[in-house]
Amino acid sequence: MMRAAVVDTCGRPPSVAECPEPAAGPSEVRVRVTAASITPLDLLCASGTSYFGVPATPYVPGVQGVGELADGTPVWFATSAGMLPGNGSMAEWAVAADGDVVPLPEGVDHRLIAALGLSAVAALMALTWRGDLRSGEQVLVLGGGGVVGQASIQLARLHGAGRVIAGCRSDAAQRRAERAGAAAVVRIDRPALDERLAEHGPFDLVVDPVFGAPAVAALHALRPGGRLVNLGSSAGENAPFDSATLRGKHLSVLGYTNTELTKEQRADALAVIAEHVRAGRLTLDYETVAFADIGDAWSRQAAGTADRRLVVAL
Incomplete structure (x- = not known):
């Protein structure tokens, strides 16, 4: 038993x-x-x-x-x-x-791997596979205090991002994003978000687990040719962005879900995450x-x- x-x-x-x-x-x-x-x-x-x-x-x-x-x-x-x-x-x-x-590698922290798990897989693949992160690019991570957000901040830096900014909705989330290594944090629960994001942008890539109004403001802060990868909707199921914004800057809005990964892709991503954990480069x-x-x-x-x-x- x-x-x-x-x-x-x-x-x-x-x-x-x-x-x-x-x-x-x-x-x-x-x-x-x-x-x-x-x-x-x-x-x-x-x-x-x-x-x-x-x-x-x-x-x-x-x-x-x-x-x-x-x-x-x-x-x-x-x-x-x-x-x-x-x-x-x-x-x-x-x-x-x-x-x-x-x-998994010998000696890896089991509890930390359990905590990261598929959330870290989503962060890694949204950045590198779906978002096509390139060396030196500026990244905005919405929901930066969540599990996906904290992993995205660290993994973006580990995989070549030049600067990573986080968007957060609470003081506790802001502190977690700062500990994860965000260069700056923008509060997405306050007015005039477009203006505050513009102070830190423009961005090349947005990792977006929240959608809603923050996603609209993030689209406005993208540079021409920028990409937004959505993998959640904790701030709202709808985001009323306009056609002119998409067309005028040739932006890409991409969806991501772990269920579209093959088991081989998932295993490869977990191997990368586990090695970062083993080496002390990724935490939560x-x-x-x-x-x-x-x-x-x-x-x-x-x-x-x-x-x-x-x-x-x-």
Whole structure:
């Protein structure tokens, strides 16, 4: 038997229970889990309101995690918990498909990798693959205090950006963006955003996990030929930008989602992230919570009262 976080009823936090250890099926491996983050996708799936439909309960949540194989190899792994029938990473043991397991460097910080995870993959690929970041370019990262934002600030600098400016909506987010290495922070929750962004621009590339009014102001701050890569909508589902702005400066507005990556691309991106972590070049402001406290941590994350990524230590 093992300890596992179990969602019995959609819309309610999981509770810790004793469950049978899972057995690996064909083309699967067993992982002894060491850390798992509570992500927005976990919350969405367990709410029963996601586009994947209502998950069958009870189930163990956790769409990603970090742990060790039977031979001690450290790995990151993904699951389809909450999206398809089956259990996820928030247990002492989990199973994952061979193609969803990525080896990690020896000695890498498991909790930090769990905290970064697919959010850092999104940041890296939005910058380099979708955004085509070039050496010396000036980058604006909206939502700079979030997980994607903090990772984007650091990864932009590590991959050749000349100067990185962050846009933030709170004092706490501003402090996180500054610790991540932003050269300057612009508050996007205040009036006259166009003017304040213009003081730091023009920008070549915008990483945008917020959309809404901040995305409109960011488009105005792009130089001719600039690109905006959108990967979220925390500030609004709509952004009323005008045709003249796009045409007049030959701008590109690009969408990004991790679901469009091949498993090989995802593994390659995670390898890059893990090496940055191992070398001490990439970090994140996150909070570790004990496995016994997962219900309270889940509730805080769902209510928005946790101001950072929560990582469950097993």
